[in-house]
Amino acid sequence: xxxxxxxxxxxxxxxxxxxxxxxxxxxxxxxxxxxxxxxxxxxxxxxxxxxxxxxxxxxxxxxxxxxxxxxxxxxxxxxxxxxxxxxxxxxxxxxxxxxxxxxxxxxxxxxxxxxxxxxxxxxxxxxxxxxxxxxxxxxxxxxxxxxxxxxxxxxxxxxxxxxxxxxxxxxxxxxxxxxxxxxxxxxxxxxxxxxxxxxxxxxxxxxxxxxxxxxxxxxxxxxxxxxxxxxxxxxxxxxxxxxxxxxxxxxxxxxxxxxxxxxxxxxxxxxxxxxxxxxxxxxxxxxxxxxxxxxxxxxxxxxxxxxxxxxxxxxxxxxxxxxxxxxxxxxxxxxxxxxxxxxxxxxxxxxxxxxxxxxxxxxxxxxxxxxxxxxxxxxxxxxxxxxxxxxxxxxxxxxxxxxxxxxxxxxxxxxxxxxxxxxxxxxxxxxxxxxxxxxxxxxxxxxxxxxxxxxxxxxxxxxx
Numbered sequence: 001x002x003x004x005x006x007x008x009x010x011x012x013x014x015x016x017x018x019x020x021x022x023x024x025x026x027x028x029x030x031x032x033x034x035x036x037x038x039x040x041x042x043x044x045x046x047x048x049x050x051x052x053x054x055x056x057x058x059x060x061x062x063x064x065x066x067x068x069x070x071x072x073x074x075x076x077x078x079x080x081x082x083x084x085x086x087x088x089x090x091x092x093x094x095x096x097x098x099x100x101x102x103x104x105x106x107x108x109x110x111x112x113x114x115x116x117x118x119x120x121x122x123x124x125x126x127x128x129x130x131x132x133x134x135x136x137x138x139x140x141x142x143x144x145x146x147x148x149x150x151x152x153x154x155x156x157x158x159x160x161x162x163x164x165x166x167x168x169x170x171x172x173x174x175x176x177x178x179x180x181x182x183x184x185x186x187x188x189x190x191x192x193x194x195x196x197x198x199x200x201x202x203x204x205x206x207x208x209x210x211x212x213x214x215x216x217x218x219x220x221x222x223x224x225x226x227x228x229x230x231x232x233x234x235x236x237x238x239x240x241x242x243x244x245x246x247x248x249x250x251x252x253x254x255x256x257x258x259x260x261x262x263x264x265x266x267x268x269x270x271x272x273x274x275x276x277x278x279x280x281x282x283x284x285x286x287x288x289x290x291x292x293x294x295x296x297x298x299x300x301x302x303x304x305x306x307x308x309x310x311x312x313x314x315x316x317x318x319x320x321x322x323x324x325x326x327x328x329x330x331x332x333x334x335x336x337x338x339x340x341x342x343x344x345x346x347x348x349x350x351x352x353x354x355x356x357x358x359x360x361x362x363x364x365x366x367x368x369x370x371x372x373x374x375x376x377x378x379x380x381x382x383x384x385x386x387x388x389x390x391x392x393x394x395x396x397x398x399x400x401x402x403x404x405x406x407x408x409x410x411x412x413x414x415x416x417x418x419x420x421x422x423x424x425x426x427x428x429x430x431x432x433x434x435x436x437x438x439x440x441x442x443x444x445x446x447x448x449x450x451x452x453x454x455x456x457x458x459x460x461x462x463x464x
Contacts, residue, residue: 055378
């Protein structure tokens, strides 16, 4: 009798454990099919050549919501590029002049509508997409270089001053000194702070993020206190003409770009209850260290392009390892970027883009930002706005019907790859608190191994 009772107890306990496992399995599977609202696929949302109006802004955001895009990073004053060497040739601009009455109306409309639709918003920290500048930056607050002839504002190879770019004429200005937290914080207040002061909190309920794109503004080697900081750090005097100082100066500049620039932006963002999001690498000479620079931001991102001939290891490594070093779980990617007239795309498809995304999911990407949604005129009879860059995911794309299934696929993958923590330091395997292991397989399925050893394979393309 005692043996029979013991067997019954064992069977009951086993049934209870299986029932509990099934509940956990069923909840996880349903969350896989329909991820929680916290898993947001986003987009870069660009206003091009001042061709923006309130009706179009509302239509843009409603389109995003209908297609599952619930995070938008707004760049307010992007300039298109004409043919040939002259970037202004053939350009036409609309009425949405930088910080004009219409500009403020459009921005308030965008932020208010996003709040009503529960679309989380970020705004680039300056006009254009790179880097941190504007008309408010004075020469003594700008990126500067020491030269044998004296201190001068940093110049491009073409000899013009380094400015925020590419943006409309009214929005263009000098790039702020990246080695001075004082000047960086003043820049923040002049642009982002002004937005927070002029637009009531009730009309920007979902504004959360200060966006910093990849570095494209070259190097600087001077700031107001560079001699004092050098002496404090290394114990001897900085002499720009002495080659022995070069290595130490480069190290100091890299540390200051991380602490004074990215650290300064993050400090200001936190004062207002916001976070920073950055791409910690360069597409021009980079005076910083990607790991320490990215660690100073709240969120980090890589990027990948549709037309790439090779894997973007530099960008992925910069984002992944700065995230790992600073305890960040999400590693974003600006996804499906393209550029120049022969590459800007409106001929994309789900089937074409999926394997590109999968490649980067295997490499450690687990959060997605589509590049790009272009604001379109409110009157659909007007021609679509089409710049020289990007894969077009906006409401005027000829493949607009494919946006929703693509976003659904990305959300499912993002959800599974954000669970728990990396397993055995892998980039495409996760382990949950209860011991469940999730692996993104070579054939782009999710293999789920439960604590009791049961194994299932889930297809993120099912029922899209």
